[in-house]
Amino acid sequence: MPVFESLSSRLQDTFDNLRGKGRLSEEDINVAMREVRMALLEADVNFKVVKTFVAACKERCMSAEVLESLTPAQNVVRVVLDELTTLLGSSESRLVLSNRIPNIIMLVGLQGSGKTTAAAKLAYLLKTQGRTPLLAACDVYRPAAADQLETLGGEIGVKVYRGDGKKPVEIAKEAVREAIDNLRDVVIIDTAGRLQIDEVMMQEAVDIKNAVKPDQILMVVDSMTGQDIVNVVQTFAERVDFDGVIMTKLDGDSRGGGALSVRSVTGKPIKFISTGEKPAAFEVFHPDRMARRILGMGDMVSIIEKAQAEVDEEQALAAERMLNQGMTFDDFLAQMKSIKKLGGVAGLLSALPGGDKIMKQAGGQLDDSIMTKTEAIIMSMTKEERQKPKVINGSRRARIARGAGVDVFEVNNLMKQFDQMNKMMGKMRSAMSDGNGKKKGRKSQRAAMRSMMGGMGGLQDMGDLQQMMREMMK
Amino acid sequence: MGWFQRLSEGLKNTRKKITGELNVLFEIGPKVGDEFWEDLESTLIMADIGAGATDQIVTRLRERSQREELTGVKEVEDALVDLMADAFAPNDNDPFEKNPSCVLFVGVNGAGKTTTVGKLASEAKSLGRKPIIGSADTFRAAAIEQLEVWGERANVEVIKRERGSDPASVCYDTLDAAEKLGSDLVLIDTAGRLHTSTDLMRELGKVVAVTRKRAQMPVHVVLVLDATTGQNGLNQAREFKDALGVDGVIITKLDGTAKGGIALAVSHDLNLPIFRVGVGETIDDLKKFEAHEFSRALIKGEEE
Numbered sequence A: 001m002p003v004f005e006s007l008s009s010r011l012q013d014t015f016d017n018l019r020g021k022g023r024l025s026e027e028d029i030n031v032a033m034r035e036v037r038m039a040l041l042e043a044d045v046n047f048k049v050v051k052t053f054v055a056a057c058k059e060r061c062m063s064a065e066v067l068e069s070l071t072p073a074q075n076v077v078r079v080v081l082d083e084l085t086t087l088l089g090s091s092e093s094r095l096v097l098s099n100r101i102p103n104i105i106m107l108v109g110l111q112g113s114g115k116t117t118a119a120a121k122l123a124y125l126l127k128t129q130g131r132t133p134l135l136a137a138c139d140v141y142r143p144a145a146a147d148q149l150e151t152l153g154g155e156i157g158v159k160v161y162r163g164d165g166k167k168p169v170e171i172a173k174e175a176v177r178e179a180i181d182n183l184r185d186v187v188i189i190d191t192a193g194r195l196q197i198d199e200v201m202m203q204e205a206v207d208i209k210n211a212v213k214p215d216q217i218l219m220v221v222d223s224m225t226g227q228d229i230v231n232v233v234q235t236f237a238e239r240v241d242f243d244g245v246i247m248t249k250l251d252g253d254s255r256g257g258g259a260l261s262v263r264s265v266t267g268k269p270i271k272f273i274s275t276g277e278k279p280a281a282f283e284v285f286h287p288d289r290m291a292r293r294i295l296g297m298g299d300m301v302s303i304i305e306k307a308q309a310e311v312d313e314e315q316a317l318a319a320e321r322m323l324n325q326g327m328t329f330d331d332f333l334a335q336m337k338s339i340k341k342l343g344g345v346a347g348l349l350s351a352l353p354g355g356d357k358i359m360k361q362a363g364g365q366l367d368d369s370i371m372t373k374t375e376a377i378i379m380s381m382t383k384e385e386r387q388k389p390k391v392i393n394g395s396r397r398a399r400i401a402r403g404a405g406v407d408v409f410e411v412n413n414l415m416k417q418f419d420q421m422n423k424m425m426g427k428m429r430s431a432m433s434d435g436n437g438k439k440k441g442r443k444s445q446r447a448a449m450r451s452m453m454g455g456m457g458g459l460q461d462m463g464d465l466q467q468m469m470r471e472m473m474k
Numbered sequence B: 001m002g003w004f005q006r007l008s009e010g011l012k013n014t015r016k017k018i019t020g021e022l023n024v025l026f027e028i029g030p031k032v033g034d035e036f037w038e039d040l041e042s043t044l045i046m047a048d049i050g051a052g053a054t055d056q057i058v059t060r061l062r063e064r065s066q067r068e069e070l071t072g073v074k075e076v077e078d079a080l081v082d083l084m085a086d087a088f089a090p091n092d093n094d095p096f097e098k099n100p101s102c103v104l105f106v107g108v109n110g111a112g113k114t115t116t117v118g119k120l121a122s123e124a125k126s127l128g129r130k131p132i133i134g135s136a137d138t139f140r141a142a143a144i145e146q147l148e149v150w151g152e153r154a155n156v157e158v159i160k161r162e163r164g165s166d167p168a169s170v171c172y173d174t175l176d177a178a179e180k181l182g183s184d185l186v187l188i189d190t191a192g193r194l195h196t197s198t199d200l201m202r203e204l205g206k207v208v209a210v211t212r213k214r215a216q217m218p219v220h221v222v223l224v225l226d227a228t229t230g231q232n233g234l235n236q237a238r239e240f241k242d243a244l245g246v247d248g249v250i251i252t253k254l255d256g257t258a259k260g261g262i263a264l265a266v267s268h269d270l271n272l273p274i275f276r277v278g279v280g281e282t283i284d285d286l287k288k289f290e291a292h293e294f295s296r297a298l299i300k301g302e303e304e
Helices: A007-019 A026-042 A047-061 A072-088 A115-128 A145-156 A168-181 A199-212 A229-239 A257-266 A287-294 A300-310 A313-325 A329-341 A344-350 A355-361 A369-379 A383-387 A394-404 A408-432 A442-453 A462-473 B003-010 B012-026 B034-046 B051-067 B073-087 B113-126 B143-154 B167-181 B198-214 B232-244 B262-270 B291-299
Strands: A103-109 A133-138 A159-161 A186-191 A216-222 A244-248 A270-274 A282-284 B101-106 B131-136 B185-190 B219-226 B248-252 B274-278 B286-288
Touching: A026 A047, A026 A072, A026 B051, A047 A072, A047 A257, A047 B034, A072 A257, A072 A287, A103 A115, A103 A199, A115 A133, A115 A145, A115 A186, A115 A216, A115 A244, A115 A270, A115 A282, A133 A145, A133 A168, A145 A159, A145 B143, A159 A168, A168 A186, A168 A199, A186 A199, A199 A229, A216 A229, A216 A257, A229 A257, A244 A257, A257 A270, A329 A369, A329 A383, A329 A408, A369 A394, A369 A408, A394 A408, B034 B051, B051 B073, B051 B262, B073 B262, B073 B291, B101 B113, B101 B167, B101 B198, B113 B131, B113 B143, B113 B185, B113 B248, B113 B274, B113 B286, B131 B143, B131 B167, B167 B185, B167 B198, B185 B198, B198 B219, B198 B232, B219 B232, B219 B262, B232 B262, B248 B262, B262 B274, B274 B291
Parallel strands: A103 A186, A103 A216, A133 A159, A133 A186, A216 A244, A244 A270, B101 B185, B101 B219, B131 B185, B219 B248, B248 B274
Antiparallel strands: A270 A282, B274 B286
C-alpha cells in the first residue's frame, strides 16, 4: 500500500466518511479539511497555497447553508471544487495572437521542463489553425538542441531557423527577420533551459526579450515539479515576466498540484497542457476539468470528446450491422482498438469518477496485457473463423492456441466471453424495439449504437463498468 | 573547492530557508509544544521530503529529544541530521566503482539522463577507465547527436543506430563493441518515458532483459531523478523499480533552489541507495552521495 495516495482517492475517502453523516459539526469539517490539506500537500501544491486554500474552504463550509443542508457532504465537495476552480482560473484562457506580423512567442523554463517539445507542439497547433510559424533555435548550450528542434520541425512541416555559432540574441533577431522576409506570421522562440538563480542566464533571457519584444512569453512548467515551483515561477515572473504557462507531462500520474501553485502565486493563467509524445498532444487548459480531475470527480468531458472524435460514421454503421446480424471477431478486434485509442483500459478508468478506487481494488492488474493476448488469439484465426466463429471446433482451437502462444483454455475463455457479448447484443436488440415489438427508426438506433461504441453510453453506472471489467479479467 | 562546499553552495538557498525557519523554531526553547512540531513537519514537507518520511523523522526526533533531554538548538539539529541521514538506504553497491560494470540509465523525460551519461563517461575516462556509451534513446529527436557531442568531448566511443531503431539492439551492439574494445564501464542512455506509459515501460523491460542476457558483466539499472520533482518522484521510482528492478538513483539539478527532499523519500520508502547527486553544470559537479553530509548541508549552514 503506497504511503502517498493520489489526491482524488484521499478526498474521496474523506468524503465517503462525511457522506454517512446527516449533519456536520465543526469538528467534522476540521477532519475533512485536514485530509484536504494533507492530500493537497502530497499532490505537490505549495504549502502556503494549501494554507490559504484550506482556510478559504473551511470558512465557506462553516456557513449555515452547508452545515444545515440535507446533504452537507455534497456541499463540502462543491465548496472545495468551487474554490479549486476559482484558484485555477475561472475561465479558459486561450492563446490570443495580436495583430502584429510576425507575432512573436518566446518560451522559457528550467532545464528538462519540455520547452523544445512544447515549441514544436505549439507550432503544430498554429499550423493547423492556418498560420505559418517559424521556429527559432536559441538554445546554444545543450548539445544538439538545435538538431532536436530541426528534426521536430521537419516532422510537423515547420521551418526551423538555426544560427549555428551565433549568440541567442542574434539568432532570435535573425529569425524574426527571416520570418518577415519569408512571410511567416508567427515566430516561436525556443530558449535554453535555465535555473532561476543563474544570473547570467536570466539576463540572457531578458536580453532576448528586449531584442525581439515578444508579443507573449510562455513559461514551460513540468507538472511533476514539487514545492520549489513557487520559487521558480516567482523569479521568472520578476525577472523575465511571462504571460502564461504551459504545463507539461500531464499524461503521467502527477496530480498537477503545481498548476494550483503557479496560478495562485503569480496570477498568470495556464494556457496549455501537454499530454504526450505526439505533436497533437497539446490541449487548451480547462480549469474546471482540471479541478474535477484533481478532486477525483472524473474528467468525463475530455473522455467523451475523445470518444466522439474517434468514433466515426463507418464504425456506427458497423455497429448497426452487428446489432442485426451478430458480432464477428473482426468487430471485436475493432472494438479493442478503439479502447486502446482512448488510452487503454487503465486510461479510461482513471478518468472516470472513482476509477482510481476500482484500479486499486483490482490490485493494479488492469493493464492492457489481457487485451494484447486477446488480440493475439484473434489474429491467429483465419478470415473465415473471424467472420463465422461457429466453425471453430476443437482442433481449430488447438491450432489457434498454438498460433497465439497461449493455452487452449484461454482460447475457450475468449470464445465463451464472445458468446456472452453476442447474447448481450441480442438483449440490446430487443431493448431497442418498442413495446409493440417494432424496430425503432434507423436514425435513433444508429445514434444509440454510436454512443455505445464510444464506450460510454452503454455503461449506465460504475457497476456496469465493474461488471465488464470482471468479465474481461476472467 | 571540495565537494561539500559545492554541495553546500548548491543548497545554499535551501539551507538558508530551512535554517532560518528552524532557527525560529528552535528559539522557542526546550519546552516545545504541538505547534512547534507541526511547524517542523511543514518545514520538512516544504523541502519535498514528503509526508511519510517527515512523519517518521518528526516522531523519532520528538522521542529522542524527550528521552535524551535535548534542549539546545545545536543538539536537536544534530539529532535531526542523524535521523535524516539514517533514513537513507545504505549505499554499498555503487555500480560506478565496480569493474567491469554495465549501467542502464532510465527515467522520465527531461530528468537529465543524457547529460548524466556524458558526465559519467568523462569522469571515468579521466580516471583512466575505459568507458563506452550506448545511445539507446532512439526515440527523442537529436538524442543521439547530443550524446555524440559528449562522446567527442570526452573522447569516448558512442555506439548508435539510426533514430527509430530498436533500442534493445543498440544495447546488444554496445556490449559487442565493449567486448571488442575491452571497455570496463558500459553506460547506456535510454529514452525518457513516463512511468505511466505501459507500452513504453514494457519496451524498456525488454531493453533491460536483453542487456542482462547479453552482458558478461554485472548489469545495473539506475534511475535518474530531477531534484525539482515533487511527490510524483515516488510514483516514478516505484514504477521503474517494479518494472525493471532499479538498483539505485542519481539526483540531478540540485544546484537550483529545489530542496531535493524527494531523494530522502525515494531512498527511504523504496530502499534505494542514492549513487550520485548533480550539484552544478560542469562535469565534476556530479558527486558521490554522502547521506550525512547531504542532510547536514540541507539542515545546517556550515561544515563542522
